[in-house]
Amino acid sequence: MKMSGARIVLECLKREGVDVVFGLPGGAVLPIYDALYDFQGLRHILVRQEAAAGHAAEGYARTTGKVGVCLVTSGPAATNLVTALQDAYMDSIPIVAFTGQVPTHLIGNDAFQEADNVGITRSCTKHNFLVKDGKDLGPIIREAFHIASTGRPGPVHVDLPKDILVKEWELVWPEKIQLRSYNPTYDGHPGQIKRAAKLLVRARKPVLYVGGGVISSNASAELYELAELTQIPVTQTLMGLGAFPMEHPLSLDMLGMHGSYYANMAVHHSDVLVAVGARFDDRVTGRVDAFAPHAEIVHIDIDPSSISKNIQVHVPIVGDCRRVLQALIEAVRDELPADGPPEAREARKQWLAEIAEWKARHPLRYEWDDELIKPQYVMQEISNLTRGEAMVVTGVGQHQMWAAQYYKFKHPRRWCTSGGLGTMGYGLPTAMGVAAAHPDRLVVNVDGDGSFVMNSQELATCHDNNLAVKTIIINNGGHGMVRQWQGIIYKGRFCAIDFGPSPDFVKLAEAYGCVGIRATKPSEVVPALEKAFSTPGPVVVDVLVDKWEYVFPMVPAGGANTDMILENPTAVVREKAAKSQTGF
């Protein structure tokens, strides 16, 4: 049966199991919206800016494990989407983005709302397609979902010229996708796994360093089993948070630039470092020649190009984290005598004792204040009140780091943050996608006053679609992370960071039909959060915090992880902080 290209697109989405599409209509995709008019089984959520559609798809994908889908028109819509695509690319989030395109005969003519969409998205997607023939629609969409969700996941972009959508075609639906040029490796090399197992069993000071790949491959249970079996402490990257329960005695919390003292010390002193689904990002390693200098490094990753990219590894294992960990657990059991080698067990006890000492010496800490709200306190209370069970999304900046440090995650797929690209404005639209996928869960968007306004228009989307995102703005009256760097590294020469009192976030929330709440002193924090979490629908809580609070520990960019700054070193900042009477 013939049907319009637009209808074919929708049929294909349904066959791929898509239930929600985040989108914004416009000229070139009008045929799809016309087909959507009486199409059953697809929920469309109308966003207010196209990047938000992309981020919402990311939130949906990260928390469900399915492919997120967004649909926008040509030209400016496609260019707006670019940030979300690059964000998903850097964080390996599977989304399929559809853009409209001018009719094929006009491509290259500088037509109205034309942009070279596939040219622009080529370097920020895992793969992209321009559909030039309606017969290819089915196969291309099928390939797009296949490529996005397999191997190292990532965004795939499909550009749809208007005439292809209007004309009628036979729906071609290949049952099986076989690409001769794309065959990811899922099973690790048995020889390498055996080598890794031998290293693990003999290690005296091992550390597991786990990242977003553990989340993508649903390997948390295997990770837990391996850590318990071998009694190896676990540190998580920003993208990996939730892969391992943070209240577990073996948890070292996050490592890296704003990681815990004990995580960075443990990695530095380790003799075997096992990286699982992590990519040795510069925010994790600090100065590479000083990173884990004594360690034999095992690296498990599905992307061969991640291996030995930044750090040379000794035992590379290319494969799906879950399958490799399963095989590694078996191999470790084979290597391990009934109770483990006694000398290794003794060494392990000493190692864990050493780590416990680091934990006791420099836990994550901040100074309490009776008048000024400390942002870390807000995060602690959010963690307490939600018992570590909420879906947490963040913007980018200081609040993001505090959320990562103080929220005690218990489960995977409950944390969305822009790790690689550091996209300010990521919080609200992503939380929206999470809320659309999980209407029964509490979705908390921890945001900054700088970050939030970059996509605050999406409060309208939240309101109209009853997406009950609870936004907690850690309001420090400016770009806090920049303030911190200017304070510490640029000798207190503060420039272009302070905001005036605009906007009034409570009124802004109310203008969008949402509930707005403000907290100005510590005693108001818990009541405000409780009210936010118990009020139905989207809520914004404006928490005025101490603007001179910095994120510590901090490894200065380009420094070694052992050069952590644990407290504010800058006299000028301390002085200003002492003088400040309010949060502003």
Add this chain to the structure above:
Amino acid sequence: MQNGSGPRKHTIAVLVENKFGVLSRVAGLFSARGYNIESLSVGETLDPSVSRMTIVVTGDEFVIEQVTKQLHKLIDVIKVSDLTDDDHVERELMLIRVNAEPQHREEILRTADIFRAKVVDVTPVSFTLEATGDEPKLEALVELLRPMGIQELVRTGKVAIARGPKTRARKAEAPKRARVSEDPKVIGFAD
């Protein structure tokens, strides 16, 4: 990243899907990752759905490892092989138009003859030569012609192919490798 050996030129053969946009994916990868392409040539293979690129790139072993891995990561790339340390033949074609003043005409023809270059165009004031060879040979020809005054020069960039197996035994082993396609016309192996 620690450097094992110093940078040197590598010749990399890449089999790709013969689809629009593939060249720009490959070229884009090099610019995005900060690698320098010395030359790139591309053409169809026996199978019209597959193109073969020969890329010359300079880098130490870690850069080259990343280049080959990143190339392989492109969805449209079927196979990547670094020919540098394997036995292979490299050739490049050059067209060169040189001033041909009466006092130089004999010498240019003699030089062309020595280098097995063909004269493909003659005018009263110029010769255009076609020369093929490896890089040192073409460089030498250019240096010899430079004093006459080179008007214009164009080179194709290198193409390279692995030499055939030296013994029958090795030849017999070859078909055991897993091919990328059942189609005997498709060149390339999955391993």
